[in-house]
Amino acid sequence: MKRVAIIGLGNFGYYLGRELSRQGFDVLGLDIRKDAVQHAKNDIAVTVVADATEKENLLNLGVAEADAAVVTIGTNMLASLLTTFMLKEIGVAKVYAKALSEEHERILKRVGADTILFPEKDMAMSLARRLANPNMLEYLPFIEDHGIFELEAPSDFVGKALRDLDLINRFGIQVLAVRQAVSNTLKFIPKADFVLRTGDTLILLAPNKAMKELNKVAG
Numbered sequence: 001m002k003r004v005a006i007i008g009l010g011n012f013g014y015y016l017g018r019e020l021s022r023q024g025f026d027v028l029g030l031d032i033r034k035d036a037v038q039h040a041k042n043d044i045a046v047t048v049v050a051d052a053t054e055k056e057n058l059l060n061l062g063v064a065e066a067d068a069a070v071v072t073i074g075t076n077m078l079a080s081l082l083t084t085f086m087l088k089e090i091g092v093a094k095v096y097a098k099a100l101s102e103e104h105e106r107i108l109k110r111v112g113a114d115t116i117l118f119p120e121k122d123m124a125m126s127l128a129r130r131l132a133n134p135n136m137l138e139y140l141p142f143i144e145d146h147g148i149f150e151l152e153a154p155s156d157f158v159g160k161a162l163r164d165l166d167l168i169n170r171f172g173i174q175v176l177a178v179r180q181a182v183s184n185t186l187k188f189i190p191k192a193d194f195v196l197r198t199g200d201t202l203i204l205l206a207p208n209k210a211m212k213e214l215n216k217v218a219g
């Protein structure tokens with residue numbers, strides 16, 4: 001994924017756009033307020049003053065070609081809902097939308113948002129988890145050059161035991177869990193004799209480079 005459109009450059013949109021730009025994404029930011037655009041323009045490649053509730057504006061700016069769009073408009077709920085609706089209508093594959101309340105969240109889902117972000121709730125849940133589990137390695141997914149990846153079991157993995165795949169010795173990849181297609185349950189830290197079935201998803205801790213290699217050889 002490369003192109004991301006950020007609708008609304010308030011606090012949330014600005015920090016998201018700045019970080020994605022640093023990570024090498026092609027970011028388009030837009031806001032109805034000139035001052036918000038002014039503030040973001042040195043940190044985000046393309047910033048535009050525009051009303052995102054107007055379908056024409058979204059089309060003219062090429063938002064339809066984005067891989068994902070993030071609606072960060074919060075307080076103006078009508079604008080948030082209209083924008084989300086328009087983004088799905090013009091065919092944006094992945095639309096993330098920010099909610100400020102549970103009601104807002106429910107309606108966003110109804111108008112087609114793929115993923116809801118509820119920063120206050122998400123932060124509160126994450127803080128509660130952190131307080132309850134002080135030893136949890138929150139930084140794990142962000143270790144440089146490593147990541148946690150999902151991989152649907154390629155056809156030549158199916159019917160094989162993890163021992164036979166030997167991902168750890170061949171690629172330096174650790175299998176953390178398997179989401180089993182049959183039962184839709186997560187098997188954490190599966191043993192070497194665990195046999196993969198069609199549709200199972202592997203959750204892997206891996207160096208980014210190793211994942212690329214694995215994707216090349218896995219059929």
Ligand code: ADP
Nearest residue numbers: 008009010011031032033051052073074075079
């Ligand atoms: P915050 O980021 O503090 O939560 P808001 O939730 O109110 O602020 O809105 C985020 C940003 O979305 C603001 O900068 C606002 O100007 C912008 N915005 C609101 N309505 C529109 C719209 N129709 N088109 C584009 N941007 C909008």
